[in-house]
Amino acid sequence: MLGQHHMLAPREDSMDDRIPTIITYEQYFEEMPCYLSVHGRDFRIIDANRRVRTDFGERIIGDFCYRVYKQREDVCENCPVEMTFTDGKSHSNEQLLLTRHGKQRHVLVHTTPFCCDEGGNIVSVMEMLTVIDEFKRLQNLLQRSQEHFAQLFEEVPCYISVQGQDLMIRNANRRFRETFGPAVGNYCYKVYKHREEPCLVCAARLTLEDGQCRSTEEVVTSAAGERINVLATTAPIFNSEGKPEAVIEMSADITEIRQLQSQLTSIGLLVGSISHGIKGLLMGLDGGIYLVNSGFASDDRARIERGWEMVQRNVDRIRSMVMDILYYAKDRELSLVDVNPAELFADLENGLQKKASDIDTELTIDVAPDAGTFAGDAMAVRAVLLNIVENSLDACRADRRKDQHFVRVNVGREPPFMTFDVEDNGIGMDRETREKIFSLFFTSKGIKGTGLGLFIANKIVGKHGGRIDVSSEPQRGSRFLVRFPLEARPSVPLVDEPSACEQ
Amino acid sequence: MVDDDRDTAFYLSVLLEDKGYEVRAAEDEVEALSQLEEFPADTVIMDVLMPGRSGLDLLVKLRSSPRWSNLMVIVVTGNDRVLEDYGKSYLSFHKGIRGPDAVLGKPVDAEALLRLLDT
Numbered sequence: 072m073l074g075q076h077h078m079l080a081p082r083e084d085s086m087d088d089r090i091p092t093i094i095t096y097e098q099y100f101e102e103m104p105c106y107l108s109v110h111g112r113d114f115r116i117i118d119a120n121r122r123v124r125t126d127f128g129e130r131i132i133g134d135f136c137y138r139v140y141k142q143r144e145d146v147c148e149n150c151p152v153e154m155t156f157t158d159g160k161s162h163s164n165e166q167l168l169l170t171r172h173g174k175q176r177h178v179l180v181h182t183t184p185f186c187c188d189e190g191g192n193i194v195s196v197m198e199m200l201t202v203i204d205e206f207k208r209l210q211n212l213l214q215r216s217q218e219h220f221a222q223l224f225e226e227v228p229c230y231i232s233v234q235g236q237d238l239m240i241r242n243a244n245r246r247f248r249e250t251f252g253p254a255v256g257n258y259c260y261k262v263y264k265h266r267e268e269p270c271l272v273c274a275a276r277l278t279l280e281d282g283q284c285r286s287t288e289e290v291v292t293s294a295a296g297e298r299i300n301v302l303a304t305t306a307p308i309f310n311s312e313g314k315p316e317a318v319i320e321m322s323a324d325i326t327e328i329r330q331l332q333s334q335l336t337s338i339g340l341l342v343g344s345i346s347h348g349i350k351g352l353l354m355g356l357d358g359g360i361y362l363v364n365s366g367f368a369s370d371d372r373a374r375i376e377r378g379w380e381m382v383q384r385n386v387d388r389i390r391s392m393v394m395d396i397l398y399y400a401k402d403r404e405l406s407l408v409d410v411n412p413a414e415l416f417a418d419l420e421n422g423l424q425k426k427a428s429d430i431d432t433e434l435t436i437d438v439a440p441d442a443g444t445f446a447g448d449a450m451a452v453r454a455v456l457l458n459i460v461e462n463s464l465d466a467c468r469a470d471r472r473k474d475q476h477f478v479r480v481n482v483g484r485e486p487p488f489m490t491f492d493v494e495d496n497g498i499g500m501d502r503e504t505r506e507k508i509f510s511l512f513f514t515s516k517g518i519k520g521t522g523l524g525l526f527i528a529n530k531i532v533g534k535h536g537g538r539i540d541v542s543s544e545p546q547r548g549s550r551f552l553v554r555f556p557l558e559a560r561p562s563v564p565l566v567d568e569p570s571a572c573e574q
Numbered sequence: 575m576v577d578d579d580r581d582t583a584f585y586l587s588v589l590l591e592d593k594g595y596e597v598r599a600a601e602d603e604v605e606a607l608s609q610l611e612e613f614p615a616d617t618v619i620m621d622v623l624m625p626g627r628s629g630l631d632l633l634v635k636l637r638s639s640p641r642w643s644n645l646m647v648i649v650v651t652g653n654d655r656v657l658e659d660y661g662k663s664y665l666s667f668h669k670g671i672r673g674p675d676a677v678l679g680k681p682v683d684a685e686a687l688l689r690l691l692d693t
Contacts, residue, residue, distance in 0.1 A: 350652035351579065353681035358585025361684070365592060374588070381581050471601075 106178070106200035109185055110136050110152050117195055126170040136198075140168045151182040155196045159184055168200070177207040230301070230322040233308070234259050234275055241317065252294035259320070263291040275318045278305040282315045291322070300326040345392065352392070355385035380429070391461075391524070398454070398527055405448040405534055407559050412445075412482045412489065413438040415453055423460055432467045432476040434460075442482055445489040446559040447535055455528040459493050459551050462525065466497025472546055488537065488554040496548035505543050536560030575599045576606040576620040576632065577650070586619065589684060595691065603632040610642060617691060622651040630656075637671045648690060652680040 100107060101121045108119040114135050124131065127139050136152065137143040146153060151162035161183045168176040178200040185197040224231060225245045232254060233242040240262060243254035251263045259275065260266040269276065274285045284306045291299050301322035307315035362378025365371075416436050427434035460480060467476035473496060481492040500508065509529040532539050536556045543549035575590075577583040578601050587597040598613045600606035606618070620632060633649070636642045651657055657679045676690050 346652075346654075350680040351582075354579075354585070355581045357681050357684070358581055361585060361589060365588070377584070381585070385581075 103199075105202070107197065108136065108200075109195050109197050111195055112156055112193075114146060114152065126172075126176075127168075128171050140166075140200075142169050151180050152196050152198055155182040155184055156193055159193060165203070166200070177203050179203050227321075230263075230324075231319065232259060233317055233319050235317050236279060238269055238273070238275060250293045250299075251291075263293075265292050274303060274305045275320055278307050278318045279315050282307040282309070288325075289322070298326075299324055300329045341396065345396070348392065352385050352388050355381055355388075359383075359385065384429075391458075394454070395524055395527060405451060407446045408449055409444040410447040410449055410452050410555075412442055412491070415449075415456065416480070416482070419453070419457060419460075423457075423464070426461070426464055427478065430464065430468045430476070432464060432478055434464070434478045434480075436480040436482075438482040439484060442484045442489065445555050445557045447555055448531070451531045451534075452555065455531050455553065456491060458524040458528045459491075459553060463493055463495035463497060463549065463551070466495050466499070466549060468497070470496075470498035470546070484557070485554075487557055489557055491553040491555075492550070493553070494548065494550045499545040499547050499549055500541075500543040501545045505541055508541070509539075576601075576603070576618065578602060578621065582621070582650075586682070586687075589687075590691070593688060603635070606632060607635070615645065617646040617648060619648045619650060619687075622649055622653055622656050633674060634671050643672075647674045648687070649674040649677045650680060650682055651677065654679075 100118075103120055103122070106120070106123045106126075108123055109117045111117050114137060115133055116131055116136050116139060119127075119131055123139075131139045137145065137147055137150075141147065147166070149164060151164055154160075154162045161181065163179065163181045166178050166180050168178055170176060181199045181201075182196050183199075184193045185195040186193070188194050224242075227244065228246060229244075230247040230250060231244040232240050232247050235241050238259050240254045240257055240259055243251075248254055254262050258269075260269050260273075264270060272287075274287045277283070278285055284304060286302060286304045289301050289303050291301055293299060302325050303320055303322040305318050305320050308317040308319055310316040359378045359381030362374050362381065364378075366373075366375035366378055416438060420436060423436075424434055460478065463478040467478060470476065476496055478493065478495045478497075481490075481494075483490050483492070508525050529539060532553060532555065536559075537554045539554075540552040541549065542552075575583055575586055575597055577586070577599070580601075583599045583601070587599050590597050598609050598615070600609050606620070610618075618632075618636065622630060630649075633647055636645055636647060649656065649660075657677055660673050660677050662673060678686060678690075
């Protein structure tokens with residue numbers, strides 16, 4: 072039996088005479104690079120190899136395996152030796168051992184029935200235990216890595232999605248799901264572009280084909296219908312053969328940056344543009360002040376009056392300029408109320424009539440008795456009308472060919488609109504000017520200002536869902552027809568689409 | 575004084591008359607030239623951008639005519655570029671034309687203008 076040397080005859084199939092003739096299986100048992108032990112039904116160790124004795128003690132033969140291996144006083148749960156004794160089959164599982172030096176060892180345990188008695192009952196079970204400490208360590212590391220990356224993936228404040236060859240989303244992070252809705256299993260072009268087919272230029276597809284990273288700027292749509300500007304970067308995920316099998320897409324939200332950029336550019340343009348107008352204004356103020364002061368000094372009443380009038384006129388211009396700039400700097404949403412044109416003009420009439428008489432222009436404002444009211448933002452509508460009537464007055468002032476000037480304002484109700492018809496016989500505009508008047512910072516020399524007034528007026532009318540039609544002839548005069556819808560209309564005007572048309 | 579802005583023209587005229595100068599005001603190039611026929615001006619003060627023809631056009635006309643080529647010309651402008659290069663970039667199209675004698679930015683510094691005229 073075991074524990075004794077066996078002298079075996081040299082193997083008949085050995086080809087080399089120099090192979091040692093004494094080969095004992097005991098040596099195999101002893102030298103196996105793992106723990107080997109044989110256990111009886113009572114869990115006592117019948118035999119154990121050198122490694123076991125080295126790590127668990129010399130005097131373990133006959134001791135309980137659970138005490139030797141684990142320093143326990145009772146049988147372990149899911150003991151594979153016990154299972155093998157019970158069903159006669161091999162078993163394996165993982166266990167944690169404690170060496171005699173107090174070190175922990177993770178092991179993979181395999182058990183197999185060893186010896187049977189004459190009745191076929193298993194008498195002993197052999198147990199092989201392989202140390203898997205390193206394996207366990209790597210396993211833990213891998214798991215922690217995976218958890219770490221999963222967290223990164225989920226929590227990064229970008230939209231991340233992984234698409235397969237068919238552009239179906241396989242994985243999406245939290246931010247993506249929160250913004251675009253349930254994503255996995257849906258096509259990317261459907262989920263964030265709301266398209267029925269792939270985009271014409273698809274960075275993801277290109278990356279899947281050539282394995283190159285790409286950055287593109289896109290406009291995507293959230294589940295709530297909001298448009299978002301993103302900078303999207305695609306990177307390939309390679310399979311084990313080194314071919315791209317999926318693509319990861321990471322998108323950073325740059326909507327706010329683009330808006331700020333657009334505003335900054337505009338403000339830059341604005342500053343450049345108004346500087347000219349402001350210089351003229353300051354000149355007017357300097358002049359008025361000089362006239363007033365020298366008028367007081369020489370007791371020249373006429374001069375004082377002329378000077379003071381200049382000051383007032385230029386202060387008014389500054390006021391409109393500042394209001395234009397402030398409005399421009401902060402684009403507000405409309406707050407709709409019932410606007411009554413008759414009341415509105417009653418309010419504005421005094422100021423406008425004074426301006427008109429200063430420049431010998433006849434101003435008539437006629438609101439039809441049945442005009443009623445319309446839905447509008449009171450302050451914004453007021454700004455529009457003021458701007459257009461003042462423009463007409465300026466046109467009359469700039470025109471030196473005619474003696475008699477007039478500006479006629481007619482307000483009427485023409486469903487579905489409230490119409491404001493402003494006609495003048497001022498300097499008029501040529502076609503080129505007419506086409507440019509609603510663009511940003513356009514200002515012709517005859518009309519002094521920021522170049523914002525008509526642009527803003529146009530925007531306001533557009534926001535209401537209305538329109539401005541212009542007709543004009545150089546030297547003859549101009550006519551502005553402004554229409555506001557009677558009922559509130561939701562409008563989403565694009566930045567570059569003016570609501571003004573030529574007639 | 576050539577300026578289409580009536581306020582500016584009035585202000586500067588009054589200012590200069592108060593100091594003892596005789597001033598005629600014109601609103602554009604045509605009027606300016608017709609007034610020069612009758613009024614023996616020593617100096618022309620002109621704005622740069624006016625409807626019709628640019629003020630620098632008037633400058634070119636003055637410099638090319640034997641009668642007025644020696645008039646002192648002061649340009650008053652709100653345009654940064656003209657202020658910086660003395661109208662050279664505009665005048666580069668005209669060979670051999672002497673630029674303005676002085677360029678003042680708007681709003682005009684009254685003291686500076688008076689100093690120029692004193693010389």
